[in-house]
Amino acid sequence: MIRLVENKKLKGEIPGITSKSYAHRAIFCAGLAKGNSILEIDNLSKDIEASLNSMEALGVKLERDGNKFLISPPEEFNKRARIDVGESGTTLRFILPILGALGIEAEVIRRGSLVGRTNSVYFDLLPKHGVSIREDKEKIFISGKLKNYNFELPGNISSQFISGLMLASGGVGEVCEIKLTTERESKPYIDMTIEVMEKFGVKLEESNNAYSCSGSFIGQDYLVEKDWSNAIFFLASGVEVKGLDKDSIQGDREAIKYFNELGLENISNNSYKFIKKNESKVKIIIDAKNIPDTIPILSVLCGIYGNEIEVVNIERLKLKESDRIKSTVEMLERLGIRVSLKEESFSFNGIGEFNSCEIDSYNDHRIAMTAAIAAGFAKGPIKILDSECVEKSYKDFYKDLESLGGENHVL
Incomplete structure (x- = not known):
């Protein structure tokens, strides 16, 4: 699907939407808990639907009333399951060790870009703990029961693998020890998992690059906090976003x-709205390690307001929904920015206004949303290829864009 976004400045205010990262974690904690839970989720993206559907496939009962979801775990989980995780990497990496912990024989189906994303950590680790796992094209087959919850694995991997093991232990009430042999990547996401698990009754302790988990999940009423990752797009356009937690541990x-550093200041007391008030720093160095999802939109924002920009620690951007190094650099160049790409970084200078152009999203929701926001800073409209991929994390993105003055339509 090709979408044309007009070069219109956005204005107004919008409420923040449910954090996808928090919602995933809450869904799995609730689905594995003793007792029922009620979760409040106002953004039912495709990824969140994948996690809800995966719990349903295990025998969890779901009832919806508006934004409230009643989650009722079964007395006994299904012995066999067929689970379609779509393109949700989080759902996949959480559900695999959970299936092992519950001893469920399952066929897990991946789609789109997720088929090519690595899961070698589990293929190396789980067989050492009694679980058989193999893959055939888009399918992963898993059987056996997880034994010995003392895990050792590198820290410089996706935090989703570490979180998945934590959730699996809480789901069956096993004492778990996770030792990381190298420095952690994306620590804020591990901290988020710990926060949600503790809300659902599991105790976690951290010491010397290791984690210990004990206890079982207990059903809760849980309001999922608002999402900083998706809010950043509209904040970059100058729109006011309400409902964000200023003390959130979300990495983004x-x-x-x-x-x-770009000279933008928040002018709202009770929410967030940024306007240009000061000069940008002469050089800004952006560390991508903990904020891979915001690198595309930050790069575009720097292209408008920045001087000399360098983005470092970019290696893991290759492992997102697209090769996000390639897709981000290509987008910047189509917008008119000259980019110098090195193995571990890329750099460019801001240009103040963008070209009217066509941008390939590579089916990456972050690239598509960034391109739509970039249109507001362009000389003319921007065409976005595979624009519908935003539904992965933000189903109503184009509707909300329109409500703020961002005219757009499908060609």
């Missing part, structure tokens, strides 16, 4: 410090 909240 770190992006705000780069807004400040």
Whole structure:
């Protein structure tokens, strides 16, 4: 699907939407808990639907009333399951060790770009703990029961693998020890898992690059907090976003410090709305390690307001929904920015206004949303290829864009 987004400035205010990262974690905690839970989720993206559907495939009962989801775990989980995780990497990496913990024989189906994303950590680790796992094209087959919850694995992997093991232990009430042999990547996401698990009754302790988990999940009423990752797109356009937690541990909240370095200041007391008030720093260095999802939109924002920009620690961007190094650099160049790409970084200078152009999203929701926001800073409209991929994380993105003055339509 090709969408044309007009070069219109956005204005107004919008409420934040449910954090996809928090919602995933809450869904699995609730589905594996003793007792029922009620979750409040106002953004039913495709990824969140994948996690809900995976729990349903295990025998969990789901009832919806508006934004409230009643989650009722079964007395006994299904012995066999067929689970379609779509393109949700989080759902896949959480469900695999959970299936092992529950001893469920399952066929797990992946789709789109997720088929090519690595899961070698589990293929190396789980067989050492009694679980058989193999893959055939888009399918993963898993059977056996997880034994010995003392895990050792590198820390410089996706945090989703570490979180998955934590959730699996809480789901069956096993004492779990996870030792990381190298420095952690994406620590904020591990911290988020710990926060949600503790809300659902599991105790976690951290010491010397290791984690210990004990206890079982207990059903809760849980309001999922609002999402900083998706809010950053509209904040970059100058729109006011309400309902964000200023004390959130979401890693993408770190992006705000780069807004400040670009001379943008928050002018709202009770929410967030950024306007240009000061000069940008002469050189800004953006560390991508903890904020891979905001690198595309931060790069575009720097292209408007920045001087000399360098984005470092970019290696893991290759492992997202697209090769996000390639897709981000290509987008910047189509917008008119000259980019110097190195093995571990890329750099460019801001240009103040973008070209009217066509941008390939490579089916990456973050690229598509960034391109739509970039249109507001362009000389003319921007065409976005595979524009519908935003439904992965933000189903109503184009509707909300329209409500703020961002005219757009499918060609």
